[in-house]
Amino acid sequence: MARIGVFVCHCGENIGRTVDCARVAEELGKLPGVAHAVDYKYMCSDPGQALIKQAIAEKGLTGVVVSACSPHMHERTFRRAAGGAGLNPFLCEMANIREHCSWIHEDREAATDKAIDLARVIVEKVKRNVPLETIRIPVEKRALVIGGGIAGIQAALDLADGGAEVVLVEKEPSIGGHMSQLSETFPTLDCSQCILTPRMVEVYQHPRIRLMAYCEVDAVEGYIGNFKVTIRQKARSVDETKCNGCGACQKACVVKNVPSEFDERLGKRTAIYVPFPQAVPNIPVIDREHCAYFKGRARGMKKDACGKCKEACARGAIDFAQEDRFVTEKVGAIVVATGYELYSIGKDQPAAGLKGYGEYGYGTVPDVIDGLQFERLASASGPTAGKLLRPSDGKVPKKIVFLQCVGSRDPAKGIDYCSKVCCMYVAKHTMLYRHKVHDGEATVFYMDVRAAGKGYDEFTRRAVEEDGAVYVRGRVSRVYRDGDVVKVLGFDTLNGTPVEIDADMVVLATAMRPRKGIEKLAQTLSVSYDRHGFINEAHPKLRPVETNTAGVFVAGACQAPRDIPDSVAMASAAAAKVLGLFSNEMLEREPTVARVDAALCAGCFHCERVCPYGAVEHKEVRDRKGNLLKVVADVNPGVCQGCGTCQATCPSKSVELMGFTDEQIYAEVNALAL
Amino acid sequence: MRVGYYPGCSLHGTARELDESLRAIAPPLDLELVEVNDWSCCGATSAHATSHLLSVALPARNLALAEEQGHDQLLAPCAACYNRLASARHAVACDAALAETIEDVLGRPFPSTVAPRNLVEVLRARLDLLRERAVRPLTGLKVACYYGCLLVRPSEVCSFDDPEDPVSMEEVVAATGATPVAWRRRLDCCGGAFSVARTGSVVRLSRAILDDARSAGADAIAVACPMCHSNLDFRQKALVRRGETELPVLYLSELVGLALGLDAGSLGLGRHFVETKGFVERALAPKPAAKPPAGAAKPATPKPAAEATAGKETV
Numbered sequence: 001m002a003r004i005g006v007f008v009c010h011c012g013e014n015i016g017r018t019v020d021c022a023r024v025a026e027e028l029g030k031l032p033g034v035a036h037a038v039d040y041k042y043m044c045s046d047p048g049q050a051l052i053k054q055a056i057a058e059k060g061l062t063g064v065v066v067s068a069c070s071p072h073m074h075e076r077t078f079r080r081a082a083g084g085a086g087l088n089p090f091l092c093e094m095a096n097i098r099e100h101c102s103w104i105h106e107d108r109e110a111a112t113d114k115a116i117d118l119a120r121v122i123v124e125k126v127k128r129n130v131p132l133e134t135i136r137i138p139v140e141k142r143a144l145v146i147g148g149g150i151a152g153i154q155a156a157l158d159l160a161d162g163g164a165e166v167v168l169v170e171k172e173p174s175i176g177g178h179m180s181q182l183s184e185t186f187p188t189l190d191c192s193q194c195i196l197t198p199r200m201v202e203v204y205q206h207p208r209i210r211l212m213a214y215c216e217v218d219a220v221e222g223y224i225g226n227f228k229v230t231i232r233q234k235a236r237s238v239d240e241t242k243c244n245g246c247g248a249c250q251k252a253c254v255v256k257n258v259p260s261e262f263d264e265r266l267g268k269r270t271a272i273y274v275p276f277p278q279a280v281p282n283i284p285v286i287d288r289e290h291c292a293y294f295k296g297r298a299r300g301m302k303k304d305a306c307g308k309c310k311e312a313c314a315r316g317a318i319d320f321a322q323e324d325r326f327v328t329e330k331v332g333a334i335v336v337a338t339g340y341e342l343y344s345i346g347k348d349q350p351a352a353g354l355k356g357y358g359e360y361g362y363g364t365v366p367d368v369i370d371g372l373q374f375e376r377l378a379s380a381s382g383p384t385a386g387k388l389l390r391p392s393d394g395k396v397p398k399k400i401v402f403l404q405c406v407g408s409r410d411p412a413k414g415i416d417y418c419s420k421v422c423c424m425y426v427a428k429h430t431m432l433y434r435h436k437v438h439d440g441e442a443t444v445f446y447m448d449v450r451a452a453g454k455g456y457d458e459f460t461r462r463a464v465e466e467d468g469a470v471y472v473r474g475r476v477s478r479v480y481r482d483g484d485v486v487k488v489l490g491f492d493t494l495n496g497t498p499v500e501i502d503a504d505m506v507v508l509a510t511a512m513r514p515r516k517g518i519e520k521l522a523q524t525l526s527v528s529y530d531r532h533g534f535i536n537e538a539h540p541k542l543r544p545v546e547t548n549t550a551g552v553f554v555a556g557a558c559q560a561p562r563d564i565p566d567s568v569a570m571a572s573a574a575a576a577k578v579l580g581l582f583s584n585e586m587l588e589r590e591p592t593v594a595r596v597d598a599a600l601c602a603g604c605f606h607c608e609r610v611c612p613y614g615a616v617e618h619k620e621v622r623d624r625k626g627n628l629l630k631v632v633a634d635v636n637p638g639v640c641q642g643c644g645t646c647q648a649t650c651p652s653k654s655v656e657l658m659g660f661t662d663e664q665i666y667a668e669v670n671a672l673a674l
Numbered sequence: 675m676r677v678g679y680y681p682g683c684s685l686h687g688t689a690r691e692l693d694e695s696l697r698a699i700a701p702p703l704d705l706e707l708v709e710v711n712d713w714s715c716c717g718a719t720s721a722h723a724t725s726h727l728l729s730v731a732l733p734a735r736n737l738a739l740a741e742e743q744g745h746d747q748l749l750a751p752c753a754a755c756y757n758r759l760a761s762a763r764h765a766v767a768c769d770a771a772l773a774e775t776i777e778d779v780l781g782r783p784f785p786s787t788v789a790p791r792n793l794v795e796v797l798r799a800r801l802d803l804l805r806e807r808a809v810r811p812l813t814g815l816k817v818a819c820y821y822g823c824l825l826v827r828p829s830e831v832c833s834f835d836d837p838e839d840p841v842s843m844e845e846v847v848a849a850t851g852a853t854p855v856a857w858r859r860r861l862d863c864c865g866g867a868f869s870v871a872r873t874g875s876v877v878r879l880s881r882a883i884l885d886d887a888r889s890a891g892a893d894a895i896a897v898a899c900p901m902c903h904s905n906l907d908f909r910q911k912a913l914v915r916r917g918e919t920e921l922p923v924l925y926l927s928e929l930v931g932l933a934l935g936l937d938a939g940s941l942g943l944g945r946h947f948v949e950t951k952g953f954v955e956r957a958l959a960p961k962p963a964a965k966p967p968a969g970a971a972k973p974a975t976p977k978p979a980a981e982a983t984a985g986k987e988t989v
Contacts, residue, residue, distance in 0.1 A: 358839025
C-alpha cells in the first residue's frame with residue numbers, strides 16, 4: 001500500500017492569497033494512500049524541506065507530492081530533499097498550483113477546488129512511480145569543430161588551450177573564412193588579415209589541434225560524449241606530407257584564367273592554387289574542373305594533356321591519382337561554425353522561396369558589385385592591389401552609390417530578417433573609399449541605420465561627419481548602364497522627391513544567408529534549423545550556443561547573421577560549454593528516457609521514423625541456440641531526450657517513457673474524470 | 675480550352691481592335707472565349723477612388739457571374755479590369771468581414787473560385803502552341819514590350835511575374851519570332867486615366883516612354899492595356915517632335931495574330947492612329963528560310979546588348 005506525503009506550499013502570498021492551502025492539505029489527507037498532508041508558508045525554505053525529510057523518516061513515506069510552483073522552478077530542490085531522506089528522488093513530484101492556478105485565478109473557492117484536483121492527479125501518478133537511476137555515460141574528451149572561419153578558429157583555439165583535443169574540419173583548401181577576404185574591419189578599421197592570420201598560424205601549430213582542411217563531414221553517429229564522425233578528405237592531388245609550399249607548381253601551371261573564388265571572381269587564379277598567399281595550410285589544390293590534365297583525361301585523351309606542375313615540383317608531391325579518402329574520428333562534442341554566404345542578387349536563386357532583384361543589373365552591369373567584391377577591391381591583397389578601380393574599365397570611380405538592405409528585410413524577396421552587419425560595413429566602405437579616393441562622393445540609400453554595438457553608432461556618425469558620406473533614406477527602384485555611367489533611380493523618402501544619380505559604381509549590401517548545404521549537415525547532426533536554414537539554438541536567451549541535440553553546439557553566422565565580435569563571443573561561449581562537458585569523467589543524464597519492451601515490440605520501427613534525435617536503434621532478439629527470432633527497436637538512453645513521441649506513435653504500446661508511462665498518465669486522467 | 679471572357683467597356687469602345695484580334699487568335703491557340711452574360715463595369719479608376727466597397731463589389735459581381743456560368747478562369751484583356759478583378763479577389767481573401775459584406779451586397783454567394791487572368795498570362799501559357807503554329811514568324815522585327823503600371827503590380831495581387839523585372843511579355847514576343855529589345859521604361863506609368871484631365875502630364879510621361887523605346891531600336895511597342903495604347907497611340911501625334919518617326923503601338927494579341935498568319939484587317943490593325951502599315955508589310959515580307967535567330971527562340975532576357983558584352987569584360 002502506498003504511503004504518500006502531500007506538502008502544500010503557500011509561497012508566501014503567491015498561492016496562499018488565492019488558494020486555501022489548509023483546505024487543500026485537509027482534502028488531500030482524506031485520499032486513500034495518502035499517509036501525511038500538511039501546508040506550510042515556504043516549502044522550498046530550509047525548514048520546509050526539513051518538514052519533508054522528517055515526514056519521510058517518521059511516516060515511512062513511499063512517495064512525495066509537493067503542491068507548489070512549477071517543476072521548472074524547484075523540482076530539483078525537492079527531489080534532492082527527498083533523496084537526502086533516503087527516498088529515490090524520482091518518487092518525488094510536484095503539482096503546480098501557482099502558475100497553473102493561483103496566479104491566473106481570482107475566485108478563491110474555485111481556485112482551491114482546482115488546486116485540490118491538480119494535487120490529486122499527481123498523487124495518483126506518484127502512487128505508480130518506480131525508482132529510477134540517473135544514467136551515467138562516459139565522455140570522449142575530443143571536440144570536432146566544423147568550419148574554419150573566425151568562429152571555428154576561435155572555438156578550436158579556446159578548446160585546445162583549455163586542454164581538449166580538437167579536430168577542425170574546413171571544406172575549403174584554407175582556413176580563414178570570409179574574414180580573410182575583408183580589407184579592414186569595423187569599428188576600429190584594423191586590417192582584417194593582420195589580426196586573423198596569426199590566429200590561423202596558431203591553429204596550424206597547436207599541438208592539440210588536428211587541422212583537416214579541404215575536408216567535409218560525411219556522417220555522424222552516436223550521441224553526446226560518444227560521437228563517431230566520418231570525414232571525407234577531398235583529393236588535393238598534392239601529397240601533403242611532401243609539399244613544402246614553394247609555389248613552383250603554380251608558376252608552372254598553364255591555366256591562368258580561372259576566376260578566383262577568394263577574389264570574388266574579380267581576379268584570376270591558376271588551376272593548381274592556394275586561395276591566397278597567407279593560406280593555412282600552405283598546400284595547393286588542383287581544381288580538377290579547370291586543370292588541363294584532368295580535362296584531357298575526361299575527354300578520353302590517351303596522352304597526358306599537361307603535367308607542368310608535376311615537372312616543376314622538386315619534391316614529387318603532385319599526385320594526379322589521389323582519391324577522396326574517408327577517416328573516422330571519435331569525439332565527445334561538436335561545434336558547428338559553418339558561417340554564411342551572400343544572398344544571390346540576380347534571377348537565379350538557390351531556394352524556391354527566394355526572389356532576386358533583376359532591376360539592379362547585378363551580373364550584367366560590371367560596375368554593380370556586392371559588398372564582398374568591394375572588400376576585395378579595397379584590400380591590399382586584392383586583384384587591384386588595394387587601388388580602388390572599377391571593374392569595367394579600371395578607372396577610379398568618383399561617385400559610388402551604396403544600397404543597403406538588398407534582400408534583407410524584404411519579405412517579398414523571401415528574407416524578412418535584418419542581416420545586422422550591412423549598416424556597419426557600408427559605413428566602413430564609405431570611409432575606406434574616401435581614404436583612398438579623397439574627392440570621391442559616397443551616397444548611401446538606407447531604410448534606417450542600425451548601429452547597436454560598442455563604438456558602432458560613433459563609427460557610422462564618423463562616416464557622415466568626417467568622411468562626408470551622404471545618406472539618403474529611401475529605396476532604389478532601378479540601376480542600369482547609361483553610356484559611361486551607372487544610373488541609379490531612387491526615392492528620397494525624407495524629402496519626398498525622386499533621386500537620379502549618375503554613379504561610376506554601385507555596391508549592393510546583400511543579405512547574409514546560411515551556407516549552401518547547411519540543411520544536409522543539420523540533418524546529419526540531428527539539429528533543427530529555421531525556414532532560412534539557420535541552425536536553431538536551444539533557447540534564444542538562456543541557451544544561445546547549445547542546440548536541441550545534446551553535445552552539439554553552434555557558433556557564428558550559421559545560427560543567425562553575426563559580425564566578427566559576435567561570432568568570436570559565441571565561439572568562446574561554445575568552447576566553454578564543451579570544456580564544461582569535458583570536465584566530467586562521466587555524464588549524468590535524467591533517466592526519463594524511453595524504454596522498449598522487447599517482448600511486445602513487433603519491429604515496425606514507427607518510433608525510429610518519428611524520433612527527432614535518432615535515438616532508436618535495431619536490436620536482434622535470439623533464442624538460446626542463437627537463432628534470430630526478431631529484430632526489435634531499442635532506445636539508446638544516451639541519445640534519447642525523453643520527448644515521448646515514440647510512445648505516442650507505437651501501435652503495440654511497447655515503448656514507455658520512464659516516469660511518464662501510459663499507466664501513470666491514465667491514472668492521472670482517471671483521477672480527474674472520477 | 676474554354677475560358678470566361680470579360681471584355682470590359684474598353685474592348686467595346688476604344689480598344690475594339692484588342693477584342694477583334696483576341697477573337698481572331700483564339701481558335702488557332704485552342705481557346706474558346708465565352709463572354710460572361712450580363713457583365714458590368716469593373717469600376718476601374720472612378721470606383722476605387724471613391725468607394726472601397728463599390729470598388730470590390732463591382733468586380734466581385736462579375737467574378738460571381740463567371741462562377742455561376744461555370745468558369746474557373748476569367749480572361750480580362752484590359753489591364754485595368756484585370757487589376758480590379760484581381761484586387762477585389764485579394765481583398766476578399768484577406769478580409770473575412772468584407773467577404774461577408776460583399777455577399778450581402780451581391781445578394782448571391784461568392785466563394786471566389788474564379789481566377790482572373792490577363793492577356794499576357796493566357797498567351798504565355800500557350801507558348802509551345804504559338805511557336806508551333808507561327809506560320810509567319812516576325813523574324814527581324816524589334817519590339818519593345820511595355821508593361822505599364824497595372825499589369826504586374828501590386829505584386830501580392832498580380833503575382834504572375836516579377837513586379838520589378840518581369841519577363842512574360844518578352845517570352846511571348848520571342849515566341850512570335852520577333853526580337854524583344856532591352857529598354858528601361860517598360861514599367862513606367864504612361865499617365866493612365868489622366869489622358870483628358872491632365873493631358874500635359876500624359877504627354878510628358880508618354881514621350882519619355884516613346885523616346886526610350888525608339889533609342890533602343892524598337893520597330894514597334896507591344897502593349898497589353900487599352901489605356902496605355904490610347905495614350906501612346908492616340909496621343910502620339912502630340913508626343914513626337916518634328917522630324918521624329920512615329921512608332922506603331924500594337925496589342926500583344928495583334929503581334930501574335932500576325933505571327934499566326936492572320937490577316938491584318940481581321941486583327942483590327944487598320945484602327946490605329948499611328949500607321950501600322952509599314953510594320954505589317956515588314957511582317958508579311960517573305961523572309962529567307964533561315965530559322966529565327968537563336969536569341970529569339972528561347973525566352974529572352976531583357977538586357978541591352980552592349981551591357982551583355984561588357985559583362986564579359988569583367989576583370
